[in-house]
Structure formats: structure tokens, C-alpha cells
Amino acid sequence: MNKVVVQIKRFFSRLIVIFQRLFSILETPLRKIFGHKLAIPLLVLTAVIVQNIISTPNFFDISIKNGLLSGYIPSIMDEAGELLIITLGMTLVIAVSGGVDLSVGPIMAIAASFCGLLLNGSEYRTDVFQNPYILALFIGLLAGVLCGAFNGIMVSYLKIQPMIATLILFTAGRSIAKLITHGQTIYIMNPVYKYLGVQIPGVPIRTTILISLLFVILVTLLVKLTSLGLYVQSVGINGSAARLVGLNSNAVKFMAFVICGLLAGVAGLVGSSGVGSVNSGELGMSIEMDAILAVALGGNSLSGGKFSIAGSVIGAYTIQAITTTLYAMNVRPDQLNVFKALIIVVIIVASSEIFKExxxxxxxxxxxxxxxxxxxxxxxxxxxxxx
Amino acid sequence: MKIKPHTTGDSFPLLKRKRISNTGILLMITILLFFTLYFASTIYFKSSNFAKYSVFFNLLNNKAHLLLLALGLTVVLITGSIDISVGSVTGLVSMVIATMLTQEGVDAIWTIPASLAIGIVFGAVQGFLVAYIEIQPFIVTLSGLFFARGMISVINAVSVPISDKTFMSWSGAKVFIPFLYNERKNGTLDIAYLTPASIIAIVVLIILIITLKKTKFGRALYAVGGNPQSALLMGINVRKTKFMAHVLCGLLAGIGGFLFTLLSPSGNPGNGVAYEIDAISSSVIGGVMLSGGVGLPIGTLFGVLINSLIERVVPLLGITEASWPRIITSAFLFIFIVLQSLFIGAGSKKGLKLTLQRWMTNLRHVFSRRKKNQPSS
Amino acid sequence: MNKQTDDIQNPALTMNGIGKSFPGVCALRNVNFNLRRGEIHALMGENGAGKSTLVKVLTGVYSMDCGSVRLDGKSIMIKSPQDAQKQGISTVYQEVNLCPNLTVAENLFLGREPRSMGLIAWRKMNIQATELLRELNISASPTAQLDSCSIAIQQMIAIARAVNTKCKFLILDEPTSSLDADEVRRIFALMRHLKESGVGIIFITHFLEQVYEICDRITVLRNGELVGEYEVRNLSRLELVSKMMGKEIENLSVLSSEKEKVKPADETPIIEAVGLSSGNAKVAPFDLKMYKGEVVGFAGLLGSGRSELVRSIYGADKSVIGKLYVRGKASRIKKPLSAIKKGMAYLPEDRKAEGILSELSVRENIVIALQAKRGMLRRISRKEAEKYADEYIKLLSIKTAGTETPVKSLSGGNQQKVILARWLLTNPEFMILDEPTRGIDVGTKTEIQRLILKLASEGKSIAFISSEMDEMIRTCSRMVVMRDRRKVGELSEENIDQSMIIRTIAGGDGNNE
Incomplete structure (x- = not known):
């Protein structure tokens, strides 16, 4: 018996030696590949796509049906639209504060409710706008901005932890939205309302895709053309050092939350337009979880500091691809949360210093x-x- | 405040001047708030019988489960952590109980250990990740929230009513309180009663009061929340204490789920949604500091009663929309959080005074600048 | 070894030939230390002298590389802080290590509360606490919440807790640094009381007056080595300071000075402070004038208020009291940005906590201050930023792989240069350099000193703080001397020599002003 044990041990030790040699050869190229900040998110996205190609051979097919691009990829990009917009704001908030904005989903509902109320008066359903369309959009976005400002004031000036501050709107927000819509789902039958979330006549691409990409570009420009990106990262990395070089940490934090609120408002309008109605109980449900997950999958640290918009974009598309794939496997949306919760815990645990140690x-x-x-x-x- | 060397007993000026701490102020605000609200409603809504004993006790009967959840949160908040998964755990427990009784035909007695086990497992896993892997408690328990919510629909996506006789008898039981009754107009007696759920909640409350005040573990919770580094230096196992706090919170959430199912005997995918916010706001309104280290279970009881009262009073005001109570609770939470942040930002009373002074000087400066600018412009 | 002092009384706690090195640094080299029962023993030394390392070895935070610790002649091993406490060695730190949310009695007894039937006996605990507090003459109520007590009382309670764990030796690590004079007196009363009851106390402080008021003996360390052990009454302040600084009064030689003779013209000073003070009493109100083209040194021991003084000019801490004139114009500087806009720059003492933005690149670290000065909308383009970065990397010869390297991967000296570059880019008129040469290699130190002189000759006004006196003498044209949080004197160029500075720092028997 003893001999066998010794033999087994010897075998394993040799195996380990071989692995170590192999690793030392591969180490530098592997480091180079995995060292890039977008490596992990791209890898995950590739894996999901490969899985899809195997299960659905026509994955890459794109055709035009009813004057619209259709196919797997356009539909994933379409469904990811709201998430993508939310993720942009969430990325900034996480980078600047090391906490998350839990209230994005309810803010979506509030923004859409205001918009719907203005367009629909208090009718149950209507084909005619009661107020100018632009005004309604503007008021909806303003509501988003105000919610963001509410969060921002609490976090930056009252020094309340971001998650606790946003928890207030996280739970009260939907009730407020229901109050605005009198607890009913507002149906808006005017076809113009669907421009934002479905299609503008004559344009062969879904508006959601266009709008979400537009906001990706806008936020990227905002971050790159002004020094907002640098400010956000500096405040997120070391608040006191940032103050000493002359940055107003509070103002930067406040701004990040306002932007996040605005983007949540946009997502709310797009989302409600996509279904042609405002249902404050359903709109943007558990989107905060997806957004956090997208930011983490994008290789951004959840404890703040450096961020990459590109990473978050890839993260958001990856989440949507996973979601769509699981739907195809007959998993119900509410059950999906189980997987998402597990994935996020695994990502965070794997990236935690103590765990690595x-x-x-x-x-x-x-x-x-x-x-x-x-x-x-x-x-x-x-x-x-x-x- | 000079002291003479080697003086005797009379050199303790601080002994006599007992100050009320910030905690005390917050707690007193809460208790005062509750009784003011209650007496105001007694006078304002004469037809709603607020003066009756039974109405008073029903405030607790309706929210026994919430008291459990809020007590769990009190424990974790005292250690400076948080658990926002309790609402979903409540929902999960009720769905598991319903499924066990209705579809599996299990004996009702087994639902009790099942509830406790679910709670403990959630608490232990989350506690491990928070205490030993040092992940932000918010992220961990947010994942817990979504995990539990997802599991509910994995188990059953539709509403499952409970019809088990044993369970229903527990659910419908009433324990009448002797001597506390009012006479109805038709001559019958309206005797105040407690449900078994309320009695369990009260027993748990008493056990927790003793634990937090009188055991080493209880005091360790406060020490860890007050200053973890100091607690470590004073020989307290900080990680274990945090872990145990989460396990305890999970356990209480499990019991809370059971009590909730007694109150509304059916498994429903929407059960327990947003209960975490009710629990957090009850604790915070009851004087628990979100920054940790401060809070009493008895305060949490009043927080829960305020919550229950709001839910009862709001419809009487003629507001029929179901969303108002939640908005009002959240508004209360907001006010208390802001109050707390002022207290914390100030640190102590001295600090508060300093902050006020600083504000005043800033204001004065702003005004003086404005005055200077006016003639020139 | 000082045989003479050893012979007087057999010391109870002896540390012999202690050595401890960290990667790249030798923190302690063959250090001996003796502590008797019933004495208060000051442990003195400047930055990097090895005081804190020695204390950490004694309390089991670090394990020593060589040497031995004996307690009453028996050799002991101290593995952890808890172990140290068991052996009777307790420590009280500068920041109070108690729980502010618990009562005084609990803080005294946490972890070993008196219990009856498994539950904590609060009455008993409060009675015991009252007894303990009365015995030590601390005027605090056992049922009061700790944070309702003053810092001095909290500090005394921390001491009481330490003493109550059957402690024979007590280490007080700067317990008085945030207390006012009256509070210090109370702490001293407690220390004397403990001394009488036979506790041996190691007292670490930056205040010379306190050492002379309460201590019996002094051990001086410098650069990780033992300078000597002295009876307080045999060592004058002057000698003590010179021993701490490593300069013998007898053979002072005037160092060759590289600095140019700058004569401040009779013009309006760039900076003029009148009765300026940080509101929280960290530095007493002071007057100061800074002229174009001069380097003003701020001398004083560690903790003498040098940093706080310059920080109050820059507006780094809130609530500043007093008046500040920038180029003759009254200015109120509430936040760093307004200081930067007025042409100031501040290189903080603590590079890691307040200086570098560790994860950002060298380029971003260099341009951040200029960017903040310009405002968010007028972004410095990538190209421009790279040009600046390259320029300053060359100018200051910063050793980095490129402009995009994260600054945290640079060595300490190069990180410091990056911060210097950051401020030079804003083209300031008045620069505050707080310990720019600390923790960096000798070559870089000289480079930075040269740079300071060059900047002054270009017309900048520079406030320079350094713990190394040579450095200051070589570069400064004027010296402000600080002692115990107070500006105690100003030395003009002709008076700057070591003996003069040391005399002024020591005060008392030195003829200052």
C-alpha cells in the first residue's frame, strides 16, 4: 500500500513539475494577452458567441424583414439598448464613489411615467398626444436629472454611503412612479411614440440600437473631450490627493450621479417607447443588477478608480447575449437572476485580494x-x- | 475643568451631570414621534377606534414578521454591515413552505426547521463573503436578494395557496389578553389579542435585548461597529463577530419568513418585495446608526410600530393609492438618514457645535461678500 | 552599553543588541534599551531613528532579527501584541484605540467583563470601573459614553485600561500630541501616579518641554542606532537636540554653501500671513512674509507644527483663522483650488496618502494640477499632455518606462519627481515643499536640492521643510524655527548655522530670537 502511495505522490509531483515548466514557457505571452484591460470581457463575450454559434448555426445571419434589420445580432443589440445606456452612467458612479446607484430602475420608471402622463393626460389609452412630444421627453429627462441630483446631494454633500443614499429611491421610486400614473399602465397608441424605442419609418435599423450607440459616443466624447474622465478617476482613486491638486471632489461626485440619473431617464423613455406603454411596476425591473454585472464584467473595479467605457459596453452586450441565450434555453426572466447573482459573486470573489492571497x-x-x-x-x- | 491632585469623591463633576447621548436623542425622537402620531390619530380619526386596545395590538399583529426582519437588520447594522436580502429571503421561505405543504404534502411541523435552515444558509454564505473575503456587504447581499428572488420562481412561478389544516390553525390562532377589552355598541366585547406570530416576535425581541445588553457577543457587536481596529486590539475576533451577526440576521429573516407565511398563508412570487427597505427604515427610524455601533432593539420595535401605523393611517386620510405608505416610510427614512449624517459628520456634540459654527462663518462670509459686491456693481 | 547607568539599579526590562531590517533598509542596528520599574523613560529620535520599530519589536508587532529581550533577568519571546499584554507590556497609541460608542466602564473592561450567571454584571462592572477611575484620579463617569469625554479623558481611560490588565510596563506613544496644556497636566498627573505604584513607562513625545517635565531618563536613537542613554538632569536641551540631530556642538563646522546670495528686495512679499492659524489649534497663530526668489526653511522637530503651518497657508485644512495677503492683496483661501489659482503649489508630506494618484499614468499625474487650474472644460489634449510629460521627464530625469506607466510602479524618488513636475507645470510663484526628500535615495536628494535652488534663482518663492538639517542649511536663505506648535524664531541668512538652529529649536537655555 505504502509503495502505491509513494508512486502516486511521485507521479503527481512530476506532473506538477511539467505544468510549471509549461507555465514558465507560456508565462510571458499569456501575461501579454491577459494583461490587456479588455482581455477578460472580450474573452467572455467570445465564449458566449461561440456557444451561440454552436447551438444556432444561423447566428450571424442578418436579413431585412419589414424594412428592419433582423437576426440574432441586431436583436441582441436592440435588447441591450437600455442596459447599455444605464451601464454608462453606472460606470461613472462606480468609478467616482466605489459604490453603486441602486435607483436606476425606479428612475427609469419615474421618467417614463412623467412622459406618459404628459402625452396621455389622464386617459387610460389615447391615440393623440395631449402635450407636445418634445416637451414630454424633456420633462421625463428632467425628472431623471432631478432624481440623480437628489442622490448626488446625499452622497457628495451629506456624505452618505452611495448605496444607502440610492436605496431610498430604489424602493420609493416605483411607488412614486405608480403615484404619477395612478397605479395604472398607460397605453400610448400614437405611432410617433414608438419612434424612440422601435423604429423611425424609413430607417432600417432599430432606434434603440442607434440611440444606445449615440449615447456611448456622447459619453465617450464627454469623458475624452472634457477632463471629466480624469477627474472621476482621480477622485475615485484618492479623494484627498484629488482635493489637494485643486479638484472639487464633491462637485465631481455630484456630476457623476446627475449624469447617471439623466441616462436612466433616457433609458426609461426608450424602454417605455419600445413597448408602447408605461408600466411603472415592470419598467427597468432588476436592471441595476445587470448594470453592476456589466461594469464588473467589463473589467472595471467595483471599488472605484480607473474605468473603461469600452469595457462596460462589451460587458453590457455580453450580459444581453447571455440573457438571450438563456431565454432560448427556456429559462424564465425571473429565474435568470439566480445565474446573474452567482456570476457576480464569482467575479467579485475571484478579483478580491484576500481570495487571491x-x-x-x-x-x-x-x-x-x-x-x-x-x-x-x-x-x-x-x-x-x-x- | 481643572482637577486638584489627589482629591477624593467630590472631584467628579462629570458624575452628576449626566448627558444624554446622541443615541438617546434619536431614540427619544422616535418614541415621541410614535406616541404623537398615535394620539393624533386617536383624536383625528374618532370613527376608526384608535383608542381601542385591540387596534393598538393589531399594529404589532400585522407586522410581527417585519419586527423580526428589522431586528436582524439592527444586529448587522450595529456591526457596521448591512443585509438587503432579507425581503427576498422572506419571500423564498413563504414559497418553500407553501410548496412543501401543498405540493409535497409534508407535515406542517417540518416547515419550521426548513425556514430556519434557509435563513441560516443565506446568513452564513453572505456572512462568510463579507467577513472573511471582505467584499462590500451591499454587493454581497444585493446578489443574495436577486438569488433568493430568482429561486422563488425556480421553485414555483405561480401563486400557491396553503390549505394545510395544522398550518392554518397556527395561522388563525389568537391569544386573548385578559382585562384589555372595549365594549362594542352591540354589547359584545372586543378583546385585544396577540397572534402566535406576535408572541414569537416579542420573545425574540426580549432574547435579543438581553443578548445585546448582557452577553459578550452582544457587546462585541457594538465594539466592532464602533471601531473595528480598536476592537481587534482589545482582543475581539472581529471577523467571527461579523460573520455571526450575518448568520443571526439570516436566522431572524428565516423566522420572519415563517411568521409572514402565518400572516398571509400562501406562496406568491411577489411576497416580501421591498421588505428590506421597511426593515431598514424601521431600524433606522428606531435609532440604529447606519455607520454602525449604535442602536437598541427596543428602538427598532418603535420603528416597526411607526411603520405599521403609517400603513393604517394613510388610507384613512382618503389616500387610496397603495404606493403612499411606502413613499412616506421612505421619506421618514430619508429624514432620519440626513439627521444621522449631521450627527456623524459632527462626531460628537462638540463637533456638531463646530460644524454649525463653520456654517455660520461661511454664511456670514457669503453675505459680507455680497455686501461688498453690491456697491461696486 | 552604558555600564555606569546599569550598575545603579538592575533594570527590569532589558533589550540587548536588537537588530531589525526590512528589505533594503536596516531599521535597527544593535540597539540596547533598559527600562526600570517606577521610572518614566523618554525614547527620543527624529524621523527614521527607529523609535517606532523598537516599540513594535517590544510589543510583538514585528519579530526581531537578532538580540534578546529579558524580563527580570529571564529571557522572553514576544510573539504578538496580545502576547505582550500577557507578559505585562501594554501600549497606548496616539489615536485613542477605544470604542467611542461604548460607555467608559465597558471600554475599561471589554473582553473581560465581570459576569454573573453567564451574563454581564453591569452594576458590578460600573462599581469596579468607579473604583479604578477613582484610584487613578480620572474624573469620568463610568456610565458616560466615551465620545462624550474629552480626548484627554479618553487617553487617560486608554491608559487605565492598559494598566488594569496587570501591566508592569506601559508604552505611551505620543499620547499628548493632540492635547492642550491643561490636559497634558492631567495626563502627567496620572503618569506620576503610575510611576509611584511601580510601573515602568516608556514615553514617546515630540515635545521637549514635556520630556524635561516628567521623564527620569532618556534614550536617544538616530538612524537605527543607539546614541546613548542619559539621566535627564545630566543632559541639557541643547545636548539632547544635537544628539537627536547628530551634530556635536563642539565641532560644528560651517558647511560649504552652494546657494546664491539672494537679497530680498524691498518689494511687497508674495505671501504675507498675519495671525494665521489652522482653526483646530494645530498651530498657534503666526506671522510670516515670503519674498520672491528666496528659499525659506521651516526647522523644528517632527510634530512641531511645521507641516500644519504651511498647510494653513495653502488652505489644505478647513477652518483657517487669520489673514493672508497674496502679493499684497487680502485673500481668503478656503480650498486648494483657490490657492493654486493664486500661484501656489503644495507638495504634501505623505506622498502615498495625499500625493500620488497611484493607478493613473505618469502623464495624467503630471497634468492633473494644471488641468484642475484650467477647469474641466478646457481639456489639455493628449498630445499636449504627452509633450509636457516628456518635457518634464527629461527635465527632472524621471526614470520611467514611458509616459503611460502607472505611477505606482515607479520608485519613491521618481514618484516625488512626478509630483514636482505636476506643480512646476502650473508655473507657481510660491511653492511649498514638505519633506520632498524623505524616503528617497541620496542621488535624487541632491538633484532635488539643486532644483530648489534653481527654482529660487528663477524668482520663485519656496517654503522648504526637511528633517535633515544639512539640506536646509545648504539651501535656505532664511529659516523659520518651530517648537511645540509655535513659531519661535526666524533666522536670517547670516545667522543660519547649526548651533544657532539647534539652540533655537531647543529653546530654554538657548538664546533664541
């Missing part, structure tokens, strides 16, 4: 315990030290 310690312990029986001790020890 523990794993390293564990591996070291295993490495140091196995080769004791064999003569390869020195080799293994040497290698592990180098790594």
Missing part, C-alpha cells in the same frame, strides 16, 4: 507538501520561488 497560500502549501517524498524537492521549490 488565500489561493496562493493554498497552492504553495500543496506544492510544499507533495514533493517531500520525492527527490525533486529542490526543483519544485526553486520553481515555485521564481513564480
Amino acid at each position: 488565500r489561493i496562493k497560500r493554498l497552492i504553495r502549501r500543496i506544492l510544499s507538501s507533495i514533493p517531500k517524498s520525492s527527490k525533486k524537492t529542490t526543483v519544485v521549490g526553486g520553481c515555485s520561488d521564481e513564480n
Whole structure:
């Protein structure tokens, strides 16, 4: 028996040595590939796409039906529209404060409710706008901005933790929206209302895709053309150092929350337009979870600091691709939350310093315990030290 | 405030001047708020019988489950952590109970250990991630919230009513309180009663009061919330304390779920939605500081009663929309959070005075600048 | 070893030949330290002298590389702070390490509360606490919440807690640094009381007066080595300061000075402070004038208020009291941005916590201050930023792989240069450099000193703080001397020499002003 054990141990120690040699050869190229900040999100997206290609061979097919681009990819991009817009705002909030804005979903509902109320008066359903369309959109967005400002004041000037501050609107928001719509779903039958979320006649691409990409460009420009990006990162990395170089940390935080509120408002209008009605109980339901997940999948740290808009965009599309894939496998939307919750915990645990430290310690312990029986001790020890 | 060296007993000026701490102020505000609201409603809504004993006790009967959830949150908030999964756990427990009784035909007694187990598992996993892996409690428990909510619809996507006889007998039981009754107009007696759920809640409340005040674990919770580094230096196992706080919160959420099912005996995918906010606001209104280290279970009781009262009073005001109570609770939460942030930003009373002074000087400066500018412009 | 002092009384706690090194630094080299029962022993030394390392070795935070610790002649091993406490060695730190939300009694007994039937006996605990407080003559109510007590009382309660754990030796690490004179007196009363009851106390402080008021003996460390152990009555302040600074009064030689002779013209000063003070009493109100083209040094021991003084000019801390004139114009500087806009620059003492934005690139770290000055909408283009970065990387010879390297991967000296570059880019008239040379290699130190002189010759006014006196003497044309949070003197160029500075810092028996 003992001999067998020794044999097995020896076998494993050799295996480990081989792995270590292999790893030392591959280390530099692997580091280069995985070192890039967008590597992980792209990898996950690729994996999801590959899975889709295998299960649905016509994945890449794009055709034009009823004057609209259709196919798997356009439909994923269409469905990801609201999430993408929300994710942009969430990225800024997470980067600047290290906390999240939980209230994006309810803000969507509030914005859409105001818009719907203005367009529809208090009728249950109507074909004619009661107020100018532009005015309604403007008021909807203004509501989003005000909600964002409410969150922003609490976080930056009253120094309340972002998550607790936004928790207030997270729960009260939907009730407020229901109050605006008198607890009913507002149906808006005027075809113009669907321009924003479905299609503008004559344009072969869904408006959602266009609008979401437009906002990606707008936010990217905002971040790159002004120094907002630099400010947000500086405040997120080291608030006191940022103050000493002359930045107004409070104002920067406030601005990030306002932008997030505005974008949530946009997403709300797009979302309600897409279904042609305002249902304050359903609109943007659990989108905050998706947005947080998208930001994390995009390779951004949830504890603030550096951020990448491109990463978040990839993250958002990845989430939607996963969602669509799971729908195709007959998973119901509410059940999806189970998977999403698990994924986010796994991502955060894997990126946490303590977890990495523990794993390293564990591996070291295993490495140091196995080769004791064999003569390869020195080799293994040497290698592990180098790594 | 000079002291002479080697003086005796009379050199303790601080002993006699007992100050009320910030905690005390917050708690007193809450209790005062509750009784003011209650007496105001007694006078204002004469037809609604607020003066009756039974109405008073029904405030608790209607919200026994919420008291459990709020107590759980009180415990984690005291350690400076948070748990926003309790509402979903409540929903999950009620769905599991309903499914067990209706579809599996399990004996009703087994629903009790099942509820407790679900709560403990949630608490333990979340507690481990928060305490030992040091992940932000908000993210962890937000994931817990979505996980539990998702699991509800994995188990059952439709409403499952409970018809089990044993369970329904528990649910419908009433324990009448002797001597506390009012006479109805037709001569019958309207005796105040407590449901079994309320009795369990009160027992748990008493156990928690003793635990927090009189055991090492209870005091460790406060120490960890007050200053974790100091607590560590004073020989307290900070991680274990945080972990245990989360387990306890999970356990209480499990019991809360059970009590909720007693109150409304059916499993429904929408059960327990947003209960976490009711629980958090009850704790916070009851004087628990979100920054940790401060709070009493008895305050939480009053927080819950205020919540229950709001729910009862708002429809009487002629507001029929179901969303108003939640908005009002949230508004209360907002006010209390802002109050707290002023207290914390100030640190202590001295600090508060300093902050006020600073504001005043700033204001004065702004005004003086304006005055200077006026003649020139 | 100081045989003479050893012979007087057998010390209860002895540390022999202690050595401790960290990667790249030797923090302690063959240090001996003795502590008797019933004495108050000051541990003195400047920045990097090894005081805190020695204390950490003694309390089990660090393990020593070599040497031995003996307690009453028996060799002991101290593995952890808890272990140290068990052996009777307790520590009280500068920041109060108690729980502000608990009562005084709980803070005294947390973790070992008196219990009856498994539950905490509050009455008993309060009675015991009252006894303990009375015995130590601390005027606090056991049922009061800790944060309703003053900092001094809190500090005394921390001491009481430490003493109550059957402590034989007490380490007080700057317990008085945030207290006013009256509060310090109370702490001293408590310390004397403990001393009488036979506790040996190690007292670390930056206040010379306090050392002379309460201590029996002094051990001086410098650069990780033992300078000596002295009886307080045998060591004058002057000698103490010179020993801490490493300069012998007897053989002071005037160092060759590289600096140009700048004569401040009779013009309006760039900065003029009248009765300026940070509101929270961290530095007493002071007057100061800074002229074009001069380097003014701020001398004083660590914790003498040097940094607080310059911070109050820059508006780094809130609530500043007093008047400030920038180029003769009264200005109220409430936040750093207004200081920057008035042409100021501030290189903070703590590079990691307040200086670098660690994850951002060298380029971003360099342009951030200029960007803040310009405002958010007038963005410095990438190209322009790269040009600036390249320019300053060359000018200050910053060793970095490129402009895009994260600044955290640079060495300390290069990080410091990046911060200097950041401020030079804003083209300031008045620069505050708080310990720009701390923790960086010798070569870079000289480079930075040269740079300071060059900047002054270009007409900038520079406030320079350094713990190394040589450096200051070499570069400064005027010196402001600080002691115990107070500006105590100003030395003009002809008076700047070591003996003069040391005399002024020491005060008392030195002829200052």
C-alpha cells in the first residue's frame, strides 16, 4: 500500500513539475494577452458567441424583414439598448464613489411615467398626444436629472454611503412612479411614440440600437473631450490627493450621479417607447443588477478608480447575449437572476485580494507538501520561488 | 475643568451631570414621534377606534414578521454591515413552505426547521463573503436578494395557496389578553389579542435585548461597529463577530419568513418585495446608526410600530393609492438618514457645535461678500 | 552599553543588541534599551531613528532579527501584541484605540467583563470601573459614553485600561500630541501616579518641554542606532537636540554653501500671513512674509507644527483663522483650488496618502494640477499632455518606462519627481515643499536640492521643510524655527548655522530670537 502511495505522490509531483515548466514557457505571452484591460470581457463575450454559434448555426445571419434589420445580432443589440445606456452612467458612479446607484430602475420608471402622463393626460389609452412630444421627453429627462441630483446631494454633500443614499429611491421610486400614473399602465397608441424605442419609418435599423450607440459616443466624447474622465478617476482613486491638486471632489461626485440619473431617464423613455406603454411596476425591473454585472464584467473595479467605457459596453452586450441565450434555453426572466447573482459573486470573489492571497497560500502549501517524498524537492521549490 | 491632585469623591463633576447621548436623542425622537402620531390619530380619526386596545395590538399583529426582519437588520447594522436580502429571503421561505405543504404534502411541523435552515444558509454564505473575503456587504447581499428572488420562481412561478389544516390553525390562532377589552355598541366585547406570530416576535425581541445588553457577543457587536481596529486590539475576533451577526440576521429573516407565511398563508412570487427597505427604515427610524455601533432593539420595535401605523393611517386620510405608505416610510427614512449624517459628520456634540459654527462663518462670509459686491456693481 | 547607568539599579526590562531590517533598509542596528520599574523613560529620535520599530519589536508587532529581550533577568519571546499584554507590556497609541460608542466602564473592561450567571454584571462592572477611575484620579463617569469625554479623558481611560490588565510596563506613544496644556497636566498627573505604584513607562513625545517635565531618563536613537542613554538632569536641551540631530556642538563646522546670495528686495512679499492659524489649534497663530526668489526653511522637530503651518497657508485644512495677503492683496483661501489659482503649489508630506494618484499614468499625474487650474472644460489634449510629460521627464530625469506607466510602479524618488513636475507645470510663484526628500535615495536628494535652488534663482518663492538639517542649511536663505506648535524664531541668512538652529529649536537655555 505504502509503495502505491509513494508512486502516486511521485507521479503527481512530476506532473506538477511539467505544468510549471509549461507555465514558465507560456508565462510571458499569456501575461501579454491577459494583461490587456479588455482581455477578460472580450474573452467572455467570445465564449458566449461561440456557444451561440454552436447551438444556432444561423447566428450571424442578418436579413431585412419589414424594412428592419433582423437576426440574432441586431436583436441582441436592440435588447441591450437600455442596459447599455444605464451601464454608462453606472460606470461613472462606480468609478467616482466605489459604490453603486441602486435607483436606476425606479428612475427609469419615474421618467417614463412623467412622459406618459404628459402625452396621455389622464386617459387610460389615447391615440393623440395631449402635450407636445418634445416637451414630454424633456420633462421625463428632467425628472431623471432631478432624481440623480437628489442622490448626488446625499452622497457628495451629506456624505452618505452611495448605496444607502440610492436605496431610498430604489424602493420609493416605483411607488412614486405608480403615484404619477395612478397605479395604472398607460397605453400610448400614437405611432410617433414608438419612434424612440422601435423604429423611425424609413430607417432600417432599430432606434434603440442607434440611440444606445449615440449615447456611448456622447459619453465617450464627454469623458475624452472634457477632463471629466480624469477627474472621476482621480477622485475615485484618492479623494484627498484629488482635493489637494485643486479638484472639487464633491462637485465631481455630484456630476457623476446627475449624469447617471439623466441616462436612466433616457433609458426609461426608450424602454417605455419600445413597448408602447408605461408600466411603472415592470419598467427597468432588476436592471441595476445587470448594470453592476456589466461594469464588473467589463473589467472595471467595483471599488472605484480607473474605468473603461469600452469595457462596460462589451460587458453590457455580453450580459444581453447571455440573457438571450438563456431565454432560448427556456429559462424564465425571473429565474435568470439566480445565474446573474452567482456570476457576480464569482467575479467579485475571484478579483478580491484576500481570495487571491488565500489561493496562493493554498497552492504553495500543496506544492510544499507533495514533493517531500520525492527527490525533486529542490526543483519544485526553486520553481515555485521564481513564480 | 481643572482637577486638584489627589482629591477624593467630590472631584467628579462629570458624575452628576449626566448627558444624554446622541443615541438617546434619536431614540427619544422616535418614541415621541410614535406616541404623537398615535394620539393624533386617536383624536383625528374618532370613527376608526384608535383608542381601542385591540387596534393598538393589531399594529404589532400585522407586522410581527417585519419586527423580526428589522431586528436582524439592527444586529448587522450595529456591526457596521448591512443585509438587503432579507425581503427576498422572506419571500423564498413563504414559497418553500407553501410548496412543501401543498405540493409535497409534508407535515406542517417540518416547515419550521426548513425556514430556519434557509435563513441560516443565506446568513452564513453572505456572512462568510463579507467577513472573511471582505467584499462590500451591499454587493454581497444585493446578489443574495436577486438569488433568493430568482429561486422563488425556480421553485414555483405561480401563486400557491396553503390549505394545510395544522398550518392554518397556527395561522388563525389568537391569544386573548385578559382585562384589555372595549365594549362594542352591540354589547359584545372586543378583546385585544396577540397572534402566535406576535408572541414569537416579542420573545425574540426580549432574547435579543438581553443578548445585546448582557452577553459578550452582544457587546462585541457594538465594539466592532464602533471601531473595528480598536476592537481587534482589545482582543475581539472581529471577523467571527461579523460573520455571526450575518448568520443571526439570516436566522431572524428565516423566522420572519415563517411568521409572514402565518400572516398571509400562501406562496406568491411577489411576497416580501421591498421588505428590506421597511426593515431598514424601521431600524433606522428606531435609532440604529447606519455607520454602525449604535442602536437598541427596543428602538427598532418603535420603528416597526411607526411603520405599521403609517400603513393604517394613510388610507384613512382618503389616500387610496397603495404606493403612499411606502413613499412616506421612505421619506421618514430619508429624514432620519440626513439627521444621522449631521450627527456623524459632527462626531460628537462638540463637533456638531463646530460644524454649525463653520456654517455660520461661511454664511456670514457669503453675505459680507455680497455686501461688498453690491456697491461696486 | 552604558555600564555606569546599569550598575545603579538592575533594570527590569532589558533589550540587548536588537537588530531589525526590512528589505533594503536596516531599521535597527544593535540597539540596547533598559527600562526600570517606577521610572518614566523618554525614547527620543527624529524621523527614521527607529523609535517606532523598537516599540513594535517590544510589543510583538514585528519579530526581531537578532538580540534578546529579558524580563527580570529571564529571557522572553514576544510573539504578538496580545502576547505582550500577557507578559505585562501594554501600549497606548496616539489615536485613542477605544470604542467611542461604548460607555467608559465597558471600554475599561471589554473582553473581560465581570459576569454573573453567564451574563454581564453591569452594576458590578460600573462599581469596579468607579473604583479604578477613582484610584487613578480620572474624573469620568463610568456610565458616560466615551465620545462624550474629552480626548484627554479618553487617553487617560486608554491608559487605565492598559494598566488594569496587570501591566508592569506601559508604552505611551505620543499620547499628548493632540492635547492642550491643561490636559497634558492631567495626563502627567496620572503618569506620576503610575510611576509611584511601580510601573515602568516608556514615553514617546515630540515635545521637549514635556520630556524635561516628567521623564527620569532618556534614550536617544538616530538612524537605527543607539546614541546613548542619559539621566535627564545630566543632559541639557541643547545636548539632547544635537544628539537627536547628530551634530556635536563642539565641532560644528560651517558647511560649504552652494546657494546664491539672494537679497530680498524691498518689494511687497508674495505671501504675507498675519495671525494665521489652522482653526483646530494645530498651530498657534503666526506671522510670516515670503519674498520672491528666496528659499525659506521651516526647522523644528517632527510634530512641531511645521507641516500644519504651511498647510494653513495653502488652505489644505478647513477652518483657517487669520489673514493672508497674496502679493499684497487680502485673500481668503478656503480650498486648494483657490490657492493654486493664486500661484501656489503644495507638495504634501505623505506622498502615498495625499500625493500620488497611484493607478493613473505618469502623464495624467503630471497634468492633473494644471488641468484642475484650467477647469474641466478646457481639456489639455493628449498630445499636449504627452509633450509636457516628456518635457518634464527629461527635465527632472524621471526614470520611467514611458509616459503611460502607472505611477505606482515607479520608485519613491521618481514618484516625488512626478509630483514636482505636476506643480512646476502650473508655473507657481510660491511653492511649498514638505519633506520632498524623505524616503528617497541620496542621488535624487541632491538633484532635488539643486532644483530648489534653481527654482529660487528663477524668482520663485519656496517654503522648504526637511528633517535633515544639512539640506536646509545648504539651501535656505532664511529659516523659520518651530517648537511645540509655535513659531519661535526666524533666522536670517547670516545667522543660519547649526548651533544657532539647534539652540533655537531647543529653546530654554538657548538664546533664541
